[in-house]
Amino acid sequence: MKAETLQPAKKPGLPLDPVTRQPLSPMATPGYYPGFSTLSQQNFWDETTRQVVLERVNRPPEIRFFNDPAELALMTAVFDRILPQDDRDEAHKIPIVPPLDARLYQGRINGYQYADMPSDREVYRQGLKAIEAIAEFLHGRAFVELGPREQDEVLKTIHDGKPPAGEEYWQRLNVNRFWQMLVQDAIEGYYAHPYAWDEIGFGGPAYPRGYMRQESGEPEPWEVPEKRYEWDTPPDSLSGEYSPVGGQGETQSHVGQEGTH
Template sequence: MNRKNEKSALGRRKFLALAPTGAVAAAAGAALLDSETRHDTRLSQDALPPLVADSYLTDAEKALVSAVFDRLIPADDAALGASDAGCVAFLDRQLAGPWGLAATRYRAGPFKPGTPEQGDQSPFTPRERYRSGLKALETRCTKSEGKGFAQIAPERQDAFLQDMEAGRHGPDGKAFFEMMLQNVREGYFADPLYGGNKGMTGWKLVGFPGARYDYRAEIDRPGADLGLAPISLMDRG
């Protein structure tokens, strides 16, 4: 690994390790479904949660999301980049399903700005936020750069995203950046069952052993390399 790639890998490893990865915690919790087998927690087809195979994003939107995600989690010698790891497919499945429709959220209003502890208070569904957010991103990029986001140089893509993160594209741009950042992290760490984390690349990068029943034999070794290969809920990815 050359020095440039080494720096990138270390920076990304820190970025991912500090991410609020609820998907990882969910995968670990799901392992409790198998109380009989310590190291084989793969579920039968009947026990698996239903997957949404439909697609919501258009081909153009998928290409744009792929370009953004690959700047947030780029490929290097250490691991796959976001799109190769399936993060776009993960997001598309989520948008096509109940999460994309905000099916479990109260949406009758009134809608007012909330505190950070209250979380997202948007009146729009994730589907609506992605459709309008991607359109606004591409329009702004084309106006400022003369090209679409996927066509500009990587350093210009980074600068554009940094401006979004800093709020220089307005509060809606900042909120959409934060949403994309959270979703790419989820896709990179979710069990491969859900379309992302191909080959368990995210788990291998941070040393997460996957969906195992328990860690009683390793509980007295905090921070140690356990030497355990990650296990998915099923042989997939």
């Protein structure tokens, strides 16, 4: 199955303009640096680097671990809520399941494995079943059939360390470590992609060109000025509500995802 066939299970709401309360249109380059393209710098990279980066755009890994269509749809839907990309147009959405799929298929780990956790492959197999159990318990439907807010409610129980169902799976999985693994894999898959580099104004690998301006915080000639814009979270999302991982504790709360982007 090709990675390009992955589609979100549901179409969530878009971020809102905080003044007009109208949805912000999806963009090719959301973030602080509209119009910037990391790939425009590829002529300054060596050939090996250029091939590696371009493959992330043109040839994402084929799906081989999540080869069951239902499991793949579930994994895609989970990542779509952990790291929504509704502010991106369809042509510039970043496939973040394929890098995870490749890691699990090849048996690679993130440099370590907790003694009280099974293999990463088993963590995902059992963890996805646990997510389905919670969705059925809370809403009586499969996770992919739920709306964005309902999906957030399911995932928040894992974030809080208080899953209300799937006990047979949590007996083998540390819920907080499973959540950390989900978030880490989503972030790593996203920010390894050059479209995410556009979002943060990163010009790609510095070798062999290097950096010219290393003093006074001045931008490099190929960089573009930062341009922020304000936005609020969609009304059908819990992402604007913050609580520390593992539930409420002594950690001070702060604003959620809304703010400047």
